[in-house]
Amino acid sequence: MTKIRCKTSKEIGGMGHSMKRKEDARFIQGKGNYVDDVKLPGMLYMDIVRSPYAYAKIKNINSEEALKVPGVVAVVTGRDLEKYNLHWMPTLMSDTQMVLPTDTVMYQAQEVAAVIATSRYAARDGKEAVMVDYEPMKPVIDAHKSLDADAPILRPDKEGKTDNHIWHWEAGDKEATDKVFNEADVVVKQDMYIPRIHVASIETCGCVANYNKVDNHLTMYMTTQAPHAIRTVIALVAGHVGLTEEKIRVISPDIGGGFGGKVPVYPGYVIAIAVSFLTGAPIKWIEDRTENLQADSFARDYHINVEMAGTKDGKIQATRFKVLADHGYTDASANPSKFPTGLFSIGTGSYDYNNAFMEADAVYTNKPPGGVAYRCSFRVTEAVHAIERITDRFAMEVGKDPAQLRMENFIKKEDFPWKSPTGWEYDSGDYHAGLKLAMDTVGYDDLRKEQLEKRAKGEWMGIGISTFTEIVGAGPSKDFDILGIKMFDSAEIRVHPTGKAIARFGTKSQGQGHETTYAQIVAEELGIPAEHIQVEEGDTDTAPYGLGTYASRSTPTAGAAAAMAARKLREKAKKIAAYLLEVSEEDLEWEPGKFFVKGAPEKVKTIQEIVFASYTNHPPGMEAGFEATHYYDPPNLTFPSGAYICVVDIDPETADIKVRRFVAIDDCGHIINPMIVQGQVHGGLTQGIAPAMYEELIYDEDGNILNGTLMDYLVPTAVESPNWETGHTITPSPHHPIGAKGVGESPTVGAPPAIANAIVDAVSHLGIKHLDIPITPFKLFKKLKEVGAIS
């Protein structure tokens, strides 16, 4: 394993040190400050009436009985919001979404009316008393049927809409790719479904909207991963009623897990703002878990047909991908504007070939809107699952070991930067080293021998590989924006006279440990001990503007900004040191925490002395003080990679699946804090096993969700989760200031195909070539029965 670089002492605690987390103290003592902990004088509580039907006309909403409930002060409907033109809102993908409906509901659990009351219990009582008269209609649930001629047109509100098609997207060269396919020795094809799942962060979504009528000022405490962008969105939506951007303060307090689910703007937030604006009272809305699972943004829901063409000796020559994307009733994905399929076009994978073509069509159905990440950089998980499954299918077809086939097809270390068939420039990688380390760690050759011996005895074990390339750090301003705002990110560092600092960022941690890792980056660059660097995020009144934390972008963007801002300060420090030591800048040398005169190390000024001088004795003509800001616009994305190997044992009688071992070798470039990176990988892997074996949001043909509570939606517990074995290779990003790449989502992206490949590998000798995730024992049992392997 590559040694992790540490250039600073443990006392300074720069990059490479497993510094214990600064944020832990409050969380382990019950002193975190999550949104539901915010309590303001005069605060009212909101609860939401939701539709029992997936598709229905609203004939009448009767609030009379609700208003008689003690404590209920108001019932708000779409008709009320319509008076202020607040009944619809734009989505991040420039589609439109109802805040509250005026005449039609489009999915089960959609918001229908809001009840405002003096207590949480009274609001719930009021909600139960609202009588809604519906006229149910036959919904469109199956994405494949949404474009049928007899399917109802779900969005007649959109001018000129004559079907349920949302958009078509393409990447790559169709003609050249088709030619390779027509002439190839071997073509393998696979239909697969990457099911609709839910992030289910343990904290649900919520807010406290506090509009002050006297000052015409809104303070919005909310569970958001992107507070600055939200402030701008509120200003765009509510500017016409006088709520302009300088009058809006968004505070994102401690967040109990995000994973992409706290990027979108949900109707509940907007209703709370509207009601606070109209009443002048603070409005708290905290959704319950059932509402969270049933109505908040889903992830995935991609129907994929993937094909691979190659030679009979196992050289990959081309791939084709065709996607049907189910977006529910509106495209409320959280993608950069120009990327309706996110970064799906990374799906050509880690392999050296030149031809690929991808296309996708998105459709409306009567399901909740969304298309968020679930700990994934914009649809990368779907893409990686498709390429890693079809690579295994190809290996099986040409009769090669899947590890060997991958080794023979990998892009070589010396071929980076490498231009992918869909136009990305992979920055760096060493895929051979990663897979070799994973194979050595797991004992690959011995496992293959064991597998053969077991098969002879009728016992089933499987070994699955996934060697993925991620694409994170969105993104360069030439291509990446959200609602027109470029996807840079920012850092502002202020060092106080005594040499202690505060650093603020445009991102927002939801558990990733920014208060520690950002401090370590600044410590690395300035030599100020990380323990003396206070990191703050999440308050739009104080933090510099940024696009937030999701898609593993914080280290690639704001982390880079931290290094760049610190380097500006180091330049200033050098000038001050030269002035204090009465030498020229060229005569100075830096080592972490101090400048000294070359050849005369006793002539030295520490960073603390230099900072103090910047306030007390700064050079004539120089600006006083010691602070810097940087807005970092990345020149390229970063491309982390990984080699994962999963070993499973299958019970031949019950088809129970046990993950015996899981080895994850990640390459995220230079590592800031090994302990935190390892923790991120553990969590990401568990959110990889989840959709691979347990999680799926299931709807019946009437659009009823069948598993919309945590009783039925199977989030893995400590019992199901394996003991993860982790390791790393280090291939720094050549364009990133500290050579880091981002890691939070790699394991969630890379784990599902390793698990699926292992399970299929265990039963491939029985004629099974593919199983859709989640691969439950029951699904496997049925398949084994179908092929006659189990009675």
Place this chain on the structure above:
Amino acid sequence: MKTNVKITVNGTVYEREIEPRMLLVYFLREELHLTGTHIGCDTSSCGACTVHLDGKALKSCSMLAVQANGMSVTTIEGMANGEMHPLQKGFHEEHGLQCGFCTPGMIMTAADLLASNPNPTEHEIRESLEGNLCRCTGYHNIVKSIQHAAKEMQS
């Protein structure tokens, strides 16, 4: 109609007049402002609201406050006794938390386990955490944190 309750929480006796239907978790959070106990679900599945009732771990969302009348509750805020509880230290040392939302419940459940089984195996630790969900850590370091605490409590 309201009713009087007298509940000892973290060593202090509180008397309040509450609605009989108030859940214990809301009593702690709303009446006493002890917000370290969290709510993560509505089906008693997640365990974020775990507290101790007369020393035993219990999901405070699955019990009415009136049922705790005359009893003694310990929450995460009551775990440190002058210095941090070994479990609090263990979670910090072994990176057993990320977003921190499930952490109080995890610590309360683990404290109950260690009280009855001071030297649990990894399997026993995992089984004991079955009713506590974590979405960030993959449980790997939570298990290590509890082992860390068990070791410290035994020495």
